[in-house]
Amino acid sequence: MAHSLAFLGSGRLGSAIIRGLLAQKIYAPAAIACTSKSGATAAKLAADTGIVSEPDLARLLGPADIVVVAFKPQSLASADPRLAELTAGKLVISLLAGKRLARLAQVFPRARNVVRTMPNTPAAIGAGITAYCSAAPLAEADRSAVERMLGALGEFLALEEKHFDAVTAVGGSGPGFVFEFIGALRDGGVAAGLPADIAQRLAVQTALGSMKLLAHTGATPEALRDQVVSPNGTTYAGLQVLAHAKFRDLIRDTILAASKRADELSRD
Numbered sequence: 001m002a003h004s005l006a007f008l009g010s011g012r013l014g015s016a017i018i019r020g021l022l023a024q025k026i027y028a029p030a031a032i033a034c035t036s037k038s039g040a041t042a043a044k045l046a047a048d049t050g051i052v053s054e055p056d057l058a059r060l061l062g063p064a065d066i067v068v069v070a071f072k073p074q075s076l077a078s079a080d081p082r083l084a085e086l087t088a089g090k091l092v093i094s095l096l097a098g099k100r101l102a103r104l105a106q107v108f109p110r111a112r113n114v115v116r117t118m119p120n121t122p123a124a125i126g127a128g129i130t131a132y133c134s135a136a137p138l139a140e141a142d143r144s145a146v147e148r149m150l151g152a153l154g155e156f157l158a159l160e161e162k163h164f165d166a167v168t169a170v171g172g173s174g175p176g177f178v179f180e181f182i183g184a185l186r187d188g189g190v191a192a193g194l195p196a197d198i199a200q201r202l203a204v205q206t207a208l209g210s211m212k213l214l215a216h217t218g219a220t221p222e223a224l225r226d227q228v229v230s231p232n233g234t235t236y237a238g239l240q241v242l243a244h245a246k247f248r249d250l251i252r253d254t255i256l257a258a259s260k261r262a263d264e265l266s267r268d
């Protein structure tokens with residue numbers, strides 16, 4: 001059986017998608033083929049999963065109906081010019097951070113449609129959230145193929161491209177800000193006298209438990225925060241410090257800076 005899904009790039013994100021698709025039995029191993037620059041990551045992934053490693057671009061793309069672009073964004077400028085013809089009539093799904101649909105259309109001008117996605121790093125364990133948009137309205141079968149694929153990474157949402165810089169800031173960079181906060185929570189525990197390993201464990205499990213509670217209850221963060229606060233208690237004392245330091249303004253400026261940078265980086 002010839003493959004129907006081709007991956008250009010077999011690194012962290014590409015392999016996370018492939019492993020998810022196989023685990024959920026959405027595709028059989030023989031239906032997926034991949035390549036990588038040196039061939040080494042593709043060969044290893046193929047050996048691990050049973051998918052096909054195909055270094056020849058024409059043989060990789062020829063039988064495929066869907067092509068997933070999973071190399072680094074900076075590789076787009078030097079991408080093989082044969083991609084324009086070899087993706088004619090196919091659905092192209094790009095994972096490339098910051099590459100707009102207009103830019104992708106220059107590289108894949110004859111694709112039947114081009115989809116831009118913005119995943120985030122928790123996708124590696126199926127706990128991500130990915131936004132997607134398309135150059136033209138998606139045919140129903142193509143939408144379902146895109147959503148089955150993104151479902152292997154966690155949650156997904158269809159969103160107009162004009163929102164992608166903000167999505168990049170909140171969803172893409174967001175894990176970096178969350179980890180920074182958890183590191184600060186740990187360091188605060190150390191400043192209050194805890195051994196570093198205990199502070200780390202408390203900070204991580206407290207964050208994890210709080211996130212689960214948030215997702216489980218569907219309540220707003222503010223409502224759950226208020227359940228922790230008692231008048232003039234310990235949480236109140238800490239929140240007063242955050243309010244005086246204008247914590248919310250700081251995080252808003254953090255997101256705006258990341259969004260502005262996403263706009264700058266996607267202007268090529």
Ligand SMILES: NC(=O)c1ccc[n+]([C@@H]2O[C@H](COP(=O)([O-])OP(=O)(O)OC[C@H]3O[C@@H](n4cnc5c(N)ncnc54)[C@H](OP(=O)(O)O)[C@@H]3O)[C@@H](O)[C@H]2O)c1
Nearest residue numbers: 009010011012013036037038041071072073096097120121
């Ligand atoms: N990791 C994430 O959570 C995440 C989140 C959001 C967006 N993304 C996007 O996902 C894409 C992949 O990221 P990653 O973290 O998976 O990168 P990665 O682990 O570095 O993998 C990149 C893969 O692309 C291959 N490659 C490089 N140039 C190529 C070319 N010209 N043709 C075919 N394959 C080529 C590499 O091959 P070699 O190993 O041989 O060099 C490697 O298999 C990026 O565009 C990134 O913006 C990733």
